[in-house]
């Protein structure tokens with residue numbers, strides 16, 4: 184048996200090993216992508232630890248987004264042609280030298296986008312555009328407070344908000360994350376490394392002062408102790424975008440703070456949206472890639488690591504040690 188494919192395999196929850204497997208054969212409507220880079224997302228670590236709401240049957244290969252080159256077409260598929268550079272959301276299976284996806288999921292990428300950037304683009308920027316424009320109805324000139332601003336989702340949100348004409352106050356815990364936020368286009372940063380008691384006062388006061396009375400939108404992928412002061416920092420008709428709970432704590436918020444000033448709390452479930460309306464998500468991705476080609480968005484280069492370091496990388500991501508995005512390079 185020819186074993187020429189290598190993959191990160193989770194055979195028991197909490198650990199992964201890199202092993203060799205048979206090469207993939209595309210079925211009807213599928214293509215094989217020779218993976219050049221696999222984006223690592225917070226959710227990949229949750230899958231491996233069995234802490235995500237969806238629990239894939241064991242064994243499984245984690246990795247939800249990739250970029251590479253189409254290497255084989257299944258029956259009935261004529262495009263994208265073999266050799267086309269593409270990105271794809273694959274859900275699982277991406278931490279490998281090759282992955283199978285429906286041909287319709289393999290989206291050609293502009294030459295300007297290298298594989299590592301392309302593999303870390305779709306989820307973060309897609310969530311940013313969906314949340315800020317479609318859910319919060321962000322308008323040019325508005326002011327946005329981004330929490331967890333030095334993380335993958337946070338940095339993309341900064342770029343998207345700026346591309347939509349808004350200005351951004353970025354909250355992050357380390358000098359490296361705050362520098363990255365400024366480089367991504369934030370106008371101002373706030374240090375969130377202090378104790379939660381100090382932070383409540385500092386974050387609300389700083390955000391109100393920066394925005395001249397109250398921010399228009401809060402973008403929150405963190406939850407925990409930051410949530411209430413951020414809610415209190417919202418001005419009239421402010422919108423609080425619930426993106427995620429990277430802190431591990433789902434906050435309980437006082438609803439009187441939502442009533443006051445006609446604020447709204449807005450849930451964002453990008454994955455649910457793309458599964459319920461794939462055509463809309465495809466159009467969104469086309470638009471985002473056009474913004475890249477036009478220079479309106481310049482995706483930030485991720486840190487890269489070899490496939491063998493998948494376990495360490497997922498651990499770093501779950502434990503706050505990564506600035507921006509990180510990609511595995513399987514080849």
Ligand SMILES: NC(=O)c1ccc[n+]([C@@H]2O[C@H](COP(=O)([O-])OP(=O)(O)OC[C@H]3O[C@@H](n4cnc5c(N)ncnc54)[C@H](OP(=O)(O)O)[C@@H]3O)[C@@H](O)[C@H]2O)c1
Pocket residue numbers: 224225226306307310331332333334335336337354355356357360375404405425426427428429430431451452453454500501502503505507
């Ligand atoms: N709703 C959606 O559709 C959607 C889409 C994509 C992602 N998400 C979610 O968004 C969240 C952030 O994703 P991401 O890719 O930006 O993750 P990330 O790169 O790890 O960034 C998360 C940030 O959260 C902050 N944080 C505070 N306490 C933390 C803790 N105990 N552990 C880890 N991080 C902590 C950290 O910033 P500081 O160090 O500055 O505090 C960190 O940089 C995840 O929960 C993810 O599942 C949701």
